[in-house]
Amino acid sequence: MGSHTDSTHSMPTPAPLPTPATAAGREGLDAILARPAGAVIALDFDGTLAPIVPDPEQARAHPDAVAALAALAPKVASVAVVTGRPAAVAVRHGGFAGVPGLEHLIVLGHYGAERWDAATGEVTAPAPHPGVASVRAELPGFLDSIGAWRGTWIEEKGRAVAVHTRRAGDPQAAFEALRAPLTDLAARHGLVVEPGRMVLELRPPGMDKGVALLDHVHRLSATSVLYGGDDLGDLPAFAAVDKLRSDGTPGLLVCSGSDEVTELRDRSDLVVEGPHGLVTLLRTLAHHLA
Numbered sequence: 001m002g003s004h005t006d007s008t009h010s011m012p013t014p015a016p017l018p019t020p021a022t023a024a025g026r027e028g029l030d031a032i033l034a035r036p037a038g039a040v041i042a043l044d045f046d047g048t049l050a051p052i053v054p055d056p057e058q059a060r061a062h063p064d065a066v067a068a069l070a071a072l073a074p075k076v077a078s079v080a081v082v083t084g085r086p087a088a089v090a091v092r093h094g095g096f097a098g099v100p101g102l103e104h105l106i107v108l109g110h111y112g113a114e115r116w117d118a119a120t121g122e123v124t125a126p127a128p129h130p131g132v133a134s135v136r137a138e139l140p141g142f143l144d145s146i147g148a149w150r151g152t153w154i155e156e157k158g159r160a161v162a163v164h165t166r167r168a169g170d171p172q173a174a175f176e177a178l179r180a181p182l183t184d185l186a187a188r189h190g191l192v193v194e195p196g197r198m199v200l201e202l203r204p205p206g207m208d209k210g211v212a213l214l215d216h217v218h219r220l221s222a223t224s225v226l227y228g229g230d231d232l233g234d235l236p237a238f239a240a241v242d243k244l245r246s247d248g249t250p251g252l253l254v255c256s257g258s259d260e261v262t263e264l265r266d267r268s269d270l271v272v273e274g275p276h277g278l279v280t281l282l283r284t285l286a287h288h289l290a
Contacts, residue, residue: 015284015287016284017029017281017284017285017288018270018272018281020252020269020270021269021270021271022269024245024250024251024269025252025253025268025269025270026269027250028224028225028226028245028250028251028252028253028269029226029252030250031223031224031250032076032224032226032250032252032285033288033289035223035224036075036076036077036289037075037076037077038077038221038222038223038224039076039077039222039223039224039225039226040076040077040078040079040080040216040217040220040222040224040225040226041072041073041076041078041079041080041225041226041282042079042080042081042082042213042216042225042226042227042228042237043079043080043081043082043227043228043229043278044081044082044083044209044228044229044230044231044233044234044237044256045059045061045081045083045085045090045093045094046059046083046084046085046230046231047197047229047230047231047256047258047274047275048228048229048230048234048256048275048278049061049062049065049081049094049275049278049279050062050065050093050094050275051274051275052197052258054166054167056085056155056164059093060093060094060095061093061094061095061096061275062275062276062278062279064279064283065094065275065279065282066094066095066096066099066102067283068279068282068283068286069096069099069101069102069105069282070099070100070101070102071101071282071283071286071287072282072283072285072286072289073101073102073103073104073105074101074104075286075289075290076289077220077222078104078106078216078220078222079102079104079105079106080105080106080107080108080213080216081094081096081105081106081107081108082108082111082112082209082212082213082227082237083107083108083109083111084109084110084111084157084160084194084196084201084203084209084233085109085110085157086109086110086114086157086158086159087107087108087109087110087114087115087116087123087125088109088114088116088123089109090107090109090116091107091116094107096118097118097121099118102118103118103119104118104119105118106118106216108209108212108216109123109125110125110157110158110159110160110203110207111203111207111208111209111211111212111233112207112208112209112211112212112213112215112216113125113126113159113204113207114159125159128158128159129159129190129191129203129204130190131186131189131190131191131204132159132160132161132189132191132202132203132204134189135161135185135186135189135191135202136156136161138185138189139154139161139163139185139202140154142181142185143163146181150168150169151165151167151168151169151171151174152164152165152167152168152174152178153167155199157201157203159203159204160194160201160202160203160204161201161202161203162199162200162201162202163178163182163199163200163201163202164198164199165178165198165199165200166197166198166199171198172198175195175198175199175200178200179193179195179200182200182202185202186202189202190204190205191203191204191205192204192205194208194232194233195232195233196231196232196233197230197231197232197258197260197261198260201233208233208236208237209229209233209234209236209237209240210236210237210238210239210240211236211240212237213225213227213237213240213241214240214243214244217240217244217249222249223249223250224249224250224251224252225241225244225249225250225251225252226251226252226254227240227241227251227252227253227254228254228255228256228272228278228281229254229255229256229264230255230256230257230258230261230264230274231261231264232261232263232264234264235263235264235267238253238264238267238268241253252269252270253267253268253269253270254268254269254270254271254272254278254281255267255268255270255271255272256272256273256274256275256277256278257271257272257273257274257277258274
């Protein structure tokens with residue numbers, strides 16, 4: 001009797017999963033739990049798997065993120081990181097390469113224009129948009145001409161270029177002042193502006209996280225999807241999950257919450273507190289799928 005009790009106590013009980021606030025979210029979570037082999041788990045990188053930092057080059061995945069993903073990935077159809085960053089940069093900053101359990105991870109970089117596959121370690125991508133090179137050359141002088149240099153800085157992103165205002169004296173005011181001029185500049189070169197958390201990214205049109213997510217889900221004929229994000233660039237992915245739901249594929253929308261962007265909180269089924277909360281959710285989900 002005693003040994004039976006000891007054996008029972010040696011099996012840890014997983015922490016309970018949080019309950020989504022919406023009926024659609026609860027249906028999505030139930031579908032993932034019922035048939036994990038058909039589930040796609042798709043996640044943004046910055047602000048979701050990695051804390052936001054003043055210098056994007058210093059961003060790294062949460063210390064427990066890779067272990068949580070490696071525990072979850074073998075139990076589902078796919079784990080995908082969907083990011084505006086170049087795929088290779090997200091792989092490097094995430095520490096995703098060569099991790100046991102992550103052999104089937106993919107990274108959809110530049111909003112899906114690039115695809116890195118852990119199985120091969122290779123990045124596939126089309127030719128870059130010529131407007132990006134033109135904007136890259138013009139942008140320093142353009143910012144100088146409108147008196148916007150103070151506190152702003154340019155991030156080179158390969159297939160896109162971004163202007164950050166986080167270091168300005170008044171980041172939000174600088175962001176608002178730059179939004180219209182940069183939109184005009186982008187349009188002149190056939191690009192669009194993607195606003196984010198104190199950043200305006202000039203990039204080619206036609207690709208966003210929603211397009212990338214729908215393509216990936218349809219490729220796999222997934223039976224459910226979870227998408228986690230934190231910023232305005234994740235809204236198209238949220239809209240894609242809404243479309244999948246309307247077409248009969250259950251989905252769960254998770255917001256990695258912050259005080260800077262509230263739109264995703266309002267649209268989400270489940271809010272977790274930043275990357276730590278997101279990693280905890282992934283780890284708990286992996287336990288429940290064991």
